[in-house]
Amino acid sequence: MTISRTALAAAAAALACTSVWVGRATLRRILGDAVVTAQELWLRPESLKTYVSGFCPWTCAVVLVAVVGGYFVCVLLFTPMDRVRLLGELGYVPDGKVDMKEMSKLVQRRRQTGDVPPVYPNGWFGILESRSVTPGNVRGVSVLGLDLAVFRETEGAVHVVDAYCPHQGANMAVGGRVHGRCLECPFHGWSFDGATGKCSDIPYCDNNSIPSLAKVKSYPVLERNGFVYMWYHAEGIEPSWTPPVIDEIHTGQWTWRGRTEHVVNAHIQEIPENGADVAHLKAVHGACLLSGIDLGRVYDNCWSFSEHLWNAQWTPNSEPDERHIATIHLTHHLTAFGFRVSLFNMKVLARQIGPGIVYLTFETPFGRGAFLQALTPVGPLMQRMVHHIYMERRIPTIIAKFYLYGEATMFERDIMIWNNKRYASKPVLVKSKEDALVAQYRRWYSQFYSEHSPRFTLHKDTLDW
Structure with missing residues (x-):
């Protein structure tokens, strides 16, 4: 015992x-x-x-x-919160004949995809959380149509390279060994420099005789705010911007209090588009948090006396070096029996940074903090969303967990929409400031696509990309 x-x-x-x-x-x-x-x-x-x-x-x-x-x-x-919801665990409505996991498969097969934009935009993506990459170990990651090996050298730096050894195709993320800043293939012991991707050693060959083709692709990588970010660009262009450091996290004023992870069946552009779609806030997020996540029933329960009020404005940045950033100003109030409950007021400044990163700093009566979102494609129409929450050290963890739970519940309501909708390439919009923002958002987001960005096509139930 x-x-x-x-x-x-x-x-x-x-x-x-x-x-x-x-x-x-x-x-x-x-x-x-x-x-x-x-x-x-x-x-x-x-x-x-x-x-x-x-x-x-x-x-x-x-x-x-x-x-x-x-x-x-x-x-x-x-204890920090750790909430994980995978595809098939939520966002679908069982028909009484099959469970939710089977329903998710049926919806994916039957759903009309629509004329979607390229599936992998260009930018920085949070491919792993820093705490999951320990010194001397290697992790396999499949994102953006790539199979990658991610490893941390003993000195602390993280490297990202293509997983497959050019020698005979072994997956170096499975059984590979880390030596200094090099990753050794488990099949024949070839070693590759994590920074350059070049082969640095072949056990049975003189180093002067290493073929020039003996190399793997190495990707730009940086660590900040608790995530390992990798740069992806379909044209091979080097990074033109980087995600900013949040000073309060870097200095330790705000501490990590938990995470959530969700897998969503949708095009990547549709998920952050909700930030500009201010009209959906009342319809999807107006019902009381405690009403649950089933949108068909959120108003048909004992919590109908309470409601969330939202006011939001989405604006793209116009500065030449910040065109990849858009800003959302959001205020939240909770009402009960028609009266505002000031204890739950929240003021949020959200910044979408590139196609897959969102930083939301917020102020509440309890104190200040931040939600960090990392949205990464794990397939053409499959996204992994990870949220972290940081709050001031003085704030009890249970308070931070309450805010993270609330954020997760609201996000899971959105998942019910995303998992079952098709992408509307030509939406029918009305002449209103709300719908005008959606059109403006799509024009702004299009900057992250380029000539060779991978596209999604559907041919006789076969997916090719």
């Missing part, structure tokens, strides 16, 4: 709280000599078995409930 220190800490906290509630003397009368201090539990974990063996069944039950309850309270209050 192995007892983790986390469990011991929870047990100690639970016993401490129980002793405060009923009084230590009373607790000692109930548990007798089995009462131990937090220090004893922490320093002598092996003694826990001895104490427990002397408990009566009811005493064991009380202690067990206290320990389990203490553990879950600690998780709720102090």
Whole structure:
């Protein structure tokens, strides 16, 4: 039996709280000599078995409930949130004959795709989270129609190269070994420099005889704000801009409090387009957060007395060196029985940076923070969206988790739309400032496509790209 220190800490906290509630003397009368201090539990974990063996069944039950309850309270209050929802877990409505996962497959087969723009725009993409790439290890990633090997050298720098060895095609992300800043192929031991992609060593060949074609493509990469970003451009053009550093995160004023991850069945352009589509806010996000994510039922429940009010404005940046950025000013209010609840007011400044990055800094009555979005194509019409939340150090983690949960719930309502819609290349728009923003957004986003950007075609139920 192995007892983790986390469990011991929870047990100690639970016993401490129980002793405060009923009084230590009373607790000692109930548990007798089995009462131990937090220090004893922490320093002598092996003694826990001895104490427990002397408990009566009811005493064991009380202690067990206290320990389990203490553990879950600690998780709720102090552990960062990690919410993952994959394709088929939400966003579809089962018809009673098949479950949601099967329904997702049926919708993908039957859905009309529409005349979609190129599927992989040019720009920086968050392909991994920094914490998932440890020194000396390699990760395989399939994004943007590419199979990549991502590794961190022992000195800390991250490199991204094509996964397949040019020698005999082995996947270096599977079994590859990291030596310095080089990645060694597991098949024959060829090593490739992560910065240049050139072969630096062949065990059975003199280094002066290494063929010039013995190289893999290496991609521009940078790390900031908790993500590993890779530059992709269909024409092979070098980066013309970089994602900005958020000073409060870099200096540690704001700390990481959790993440969410979703997989969406849609064209990449449609997801950030919601930022400019201000008319959808009331229809999709007006119902109370606690009403859930099923758009067909969000107004048919006991939470109809509460409503979210949104006011948003989307604007593309006009500065020559910031044309890849668009700004959204957003305010939020919550009402209950027609009265505004100021505790949940929120003021948001969102910046879409290129085709797949959004930084949302926000102010609330509890303090300031930021949502960071990394949107990356894992297939022609399949996107992975990762959200991180950072908040001021003084703010309890449970408050940050509440905001992240709220953001995830609203995003999952959008997923129900995205997973089931087709791309409307020629939407029927009305003469209004709301629909005018959608048209303006599409013109702005088109800058991220170029002549050789991969396109999606449908031929007799076969996908070619």
